[in-house]
Amino acid sequence: MTDAVPAAAPSTTGADGPAAPGPGSTAELTIGRPAHGGHFVARHEGRVVFVRHALPGEVVRVRFTETDDDASFWRADAVEVLQASPHRVTHPWPVADALKAAARGRATVGGAEFGHIDLAEQRRLKAQIFEEQLSRLAKTDRAVTVEAAPGEAADGLAWRTRAAFAVDAAGRLAMHLHRSHEVVPVRDMPLAVAAINDLRLWTLELTGIERVDVAVPSGGGEPLVLLVPAAGTTPRRVASVASSIDSASVGVLDAESGQVQRLKGRTWLQESVLGIDYRVTGAGFWQIHRGAPEALVTAVLDGVQPAAGERIADLYAGVGLFTVPLARAVGPDGAVLSVEGSPGTSRDARRNLHGQDHVSIVQGRVDAVLGRWTEPLDVVLLDPPRAGAGRKVVRQIVQARPRAVGYVSCDPASFARDLGYFLGAGWSLDALRVFDLYPHTHHMESFARLLPPPA
Known part of the structure; x- marks a missing residue:
């Protein structure tokens, strides 16, 4: 048993059945499967409740945080553990520990919502979540293993740069x-x-x-x-x-x-990755985990296997993390198109690729650039933001008929949605790697190799 919280006002019952519990009300719930977004699924009076800071199989007391009558689900935070999972551990960061925060009458800071879970179990749960997104949104079944980043500490701490x-x-x-x-x-x-x-x-x-x-x-x-x-x-x-x-x-x-x-x-x-130096200005984007750049560059190069003389598009290219090694791989007889929306980040890419005359760096929207690009492409690599690429960009990539697509993603739901668009066009998911680049949070990163249908 852990720290309890004072009892809140119970929910009321209306003439047409149980009314929604007011925010701050508590209830005892049994926790089910994990859900995308750092939640776990439970039910209260027939309504789905997304619960944070719990574990499957636990019995917990929750405090409701969002309970609109017309909502399809409610939200709640676990504030007391009545029956604990064997995978529950002491949270490494007190201000992010939901139970300690509840005892002080406040919520937790964001950013370590899985800190109460054993690290190996975190990765097992993330794999389960990724598989569920693939099944639900891409209508494809795939076993997933979540890999640790290179040089990861045994406790999963001290990784954010x-x-x-x-x-x-x-x-x-x-x-x-x-x-x-x-x-x-x-x-x-x-x-x-x-x-x-x-x-x-x-x-x-x-x-x-x-x-x-x-x-x-x-x-x-x-x-x-x-x-x-x-x-x-x-x-x-x-x-x-x-x-x-x-x-x-x-x-x-x-x-x-x-x-x-x-x-x-x-x-x-x-920054330096696999012997390549990069300049990142101010608040410019760079992978947060200290081992993430090496893990992802290695996955991309192994996955798309760029060859001398090939033509490659690097979409959502940032400062050139992938563009630089791809440009080196295809050599001066090849060509690389780098597309990035942020003006500042695009300027960094120009610095990082200075003197590489076979690289075209274009600052602008990916769909707009692809819409006017007429050169053939052998490989397309994309690393979109959390919202994913979307149907239009996927359609443009499919129309370009590259021999392979490499897709780097930081969100399993948007990736699975976009994968569904590729599969609907006859493409196949050839290889998939999932990385735990955000230990103690629900986030993860992935790389997939997609192949076109046979000619």
Whole structure:
């Protein structure tokens, strides 16, 4: 038995049957299968309830958080464990521990919603979730094994090379509660690499700053701290905060434009993956897990097997994580098209591919670029955002008739949906790898090789 919470007002019963329990009401539920999004499925008075911070087979007391009468499901958080799963462990981060948070009468911070689960069981559950998405959305059955990232720690901690923090009203480093604008102060971030915690930003007085982003090169090196000032904060105050941050470069980030103004040090990081150097400016996108770039580049090269002289499109290409090794593989007799929507990230790609005349770097929407592209393609690689590529882009890729498609995804649901579009066009799922690049969270990353129907 763990910490209990005070009993809340029970739900009421209306003339037409049980009414929805009010937010904050509690109930005792038996937990079923995992669901995509970090939830587990239970039922209450015939209604599906998505429960966070539980495990299959557990009996828990939950506090309802969303209970609209006309909703197809409700949401709740586990606040007391009555019968525990053998896979439940002590959460490594107290402010993200739902049971401890409930005992204090508040919600948890986001970002470690699987921390109460044994790491091996986390991966088994993620595999089950991925399989369910494939079956439900792509109408295909596939056994999935979730792989650890290269060099993963046994406890699954200290992997984040990027972290974003809020600042509370007292000027203390803080993080947002789950699905809330409310923030709570923090004094560590166990999922972050040591270089982020070693900055000890929680000891600083950050009044006038709204957000603090921190990034560290995957292989180690000086961190970059980006400050987002609150409205009305003077440049002098921002400079004062910057001067209090030791052993790091510091810049001011314009949250709307993404532009960074240098205060001290440099406004970019140098990353290195399999002997290739990359420049990533300011808040530019880079894989968060320190082992993710190596894992994904290796999976892509092994998967699509680029050959000298081939023509390849790298869609949603970012700073060129995959474009650079693909360009090297096809050589000057080949051609690579890099498409990226973000202007700043596209500028980084141009720097990282400087002198590669056989690479065309285009900044713009993927569907718009493909719509006017007339050159044949041997391979298409895509690494879309969490929303996926969508039906239109899939149709454009199918019409290009490459010999293979490599699909890197950070969301099993959008991947399964897009896979369904490919399968509907006669393509096949040839190879699939799933990586646990976000330990202690419900997120995962995957690489798939898709093949066209026989000619």
